[in-house]
Amino acid sequence: MPAITRELLMYRYRRLNEARSAAKESGYKGAMFPWQSGSNGREESQVIHLNPQSGRWLPDNTYLQRHISSAVAYNVWNYYQATEDMDFLSYHGAELLLDIAQFWSTIATLNKDTGRYEILHVVGPDEYHTEYPDSDEIGLNNNAYTNVLAVWVIQKALQLKEVIDDSRFEELLTKLHLTPDDLTRWEEISRRMYVPFLEDTKIIAQFDGYDQLQEFDWDTYKAKYGEAMRLDRILESEGDNVNKYKASKQADVLMLFYLFSSEELLSIFKQLDYDFKPESIPDNIAYYEQRTSHGSTLSKIVHAWVLARSDRKRSWANFEMALMSDLEDIQGGTTAEGIHLGAMAGTVDLVQRAYTGLEIRDDVLWLNPVLPDEMPCLNLQLRYRGHWLQLNITTRKMIITFDKGWSKEVKIGVQGEIYTFRTGDQKEFDIQR
Secondary structure, rough: HHHHHHHHHHHHHHHHHHHHHHHHHHOOOOOOOOOEEEEOOEEOOEEEEEEEEOOEEEOHHHHHHHHHHHHHHHHHHHHHHHHHHHHHHHHHHHHHHHHHHHHHHHEEEEOOOOOEEEEEOOOOOOOOOOOOOOOOOOOOEHHHHHHHHHHHHHHHHHHHHHHOOOOHHHHHHHHOOOHHHHHHHHHHHEEEEEOOOOOOOEEEEOOOOHHHHHHHHHHHHHHHHHOOOOOOHHHHHOOOHHHHHHOOOOOOOOOOHHOOHHHHHHHEEEEEEEEOOHHHHHHHHHHHHHOEEEOOOHHHHHHHOOOOOHHHHHHHHHHHHHHHHOOOOOOOOOOHHOOOHHHHHHHHHHHHHHHOOOOEEOEEEEEEOOOOOOOOEEEEEEEOOOOOEEEEOOEEEEEEEEEEEEOOOEEEOOOEEEEEEEEEEEEEOOOOO
16 A cells, blocks of 8 residues: 555654754754654653552653664665655655664764774663663663664665765755765764674674573463563562563564564674674574563564564464454453554564565565465465566465556566566466475
8 A cells, every 4th residue: 555655654754853853852963753753743752651550650761762763764765665656765755764864873872992883872672671770871772673773774875875866865965964974974883883692692682781681480470470461560560670681571683583584684784794694593583582571462473473484383373362462352451442553454464474475675576475384375466666466375386467567577586586577477486385
C-alpha cells in the first residue's frame, strides 16, 4: 500500500521542524524525533509512570530511546527501495535522511583513548534498562542497536549523492547548513563507531557494562508469573530493580537481525572493522532468547522472525502467540485497554516478508522462502515498483507471475541467482530446504 506509506512518511516530514527544535534544545544539530508524539510532533512521552503492582509512581526515562529517529530514516529508505518514488525521495525523504544523519553525527562523541565514536546516555529497544545500577546518571552508553543504526543512517545519507540529482543534493546541503567538514565527519563515524561485545566472545553486548550485570533466576519467576511478564514492575514491587540483571523486556540486539539480512549487517560490521561472522548470529539469538521476558507483544514478532530459518517450530510458536495476543489477552488485562496494532501488523509482515525471505538489496527484490511446516502453502500479491507480483509458494516450489506495471522490467533474485522479469513472465523455482 505505497500511497498509505507515503502519507505516513509525510506525517514525519511535516513535523520536521519540531524534530529540529527538539534536537537544538538538547544541544544537537539535525532532527531528533520524539519517542511518543501527538499530532503536532512534540515529545509527549511520560516522565513518570504508575506501577500497578506496587501502587507507586516511578521515574520513566524511556524517552531516551533516540533510535526512533533511525526508524524514521529506515522507513524512508525502504519505501524508496520498494517504489522508486524519486519525487518523494528528492523533495522529502532526502531531507529527512540528511537531517537525521546530522543528528547522529552530533550526538556521537569521539573517545580519544579508543579512537572510536560513542553514543552516551540513551535507552535501547529493551526498555527495562534505563540506567546503570547505583548510578545517578540516566541512560546507558553505547547501546549496540542504536550505534549500528546510526551508522546505517549515515551510510544511506552519504549514498544520496549517487541517487538524487547533483543540483538537488547541493541545494539540500545549503538548506540544512551542511558543510564539507560535516560530511567528512560522517564518513569517519561510519567507519569508526564503537559496538560493544561480551569479552572473549562473538556475542554483541546490548550496551557497555552489560556483562557486569547479574544473571536472573528465570525458572522461579516463570513458574510464578508465566513467560510474558512485566519483570520491571514485579521486581520493583519486591524492592528490587531490573536494571541489575541480564533481563530484557523485548528484543534489543536481536532487532539487528530483524531489520537487516545477514549480508547487509555483515557489510556494516566489515566497514567498522569488526570481525563478525554469519555463524555467530545463531549464538547471539540463543543468548538473548534465554534472557528475554517478552513483556511486550512485539517481542514475539521479532523472535518469530529471527528463528524463521534456524528453528521453524519455535518460530511458528512465537508467531501463533503474537497472532493470538489480543484474543487470549496474553499480557494479562491489557486487551481491555486497547488492541496491539503493531503486533497485528507484525504478524502480517511475518507472512509477507519473513516466511517468503523477501528483501530489497542492490536494486534486486530477493526471495528466499522457507515456510513453516504448519503452513504448507502461501499465495499472495505484492506491489513492487509499480508492478503486481503473484507468489504461489509451497514447501517445494515457488511460482512468480509478473503482471503489467509502470517500468519495463525488474530484477528478482531467488536463492543467489538474479532473473529479469518483464510483463507477463512466469517462472517456477525449486525450493531448497
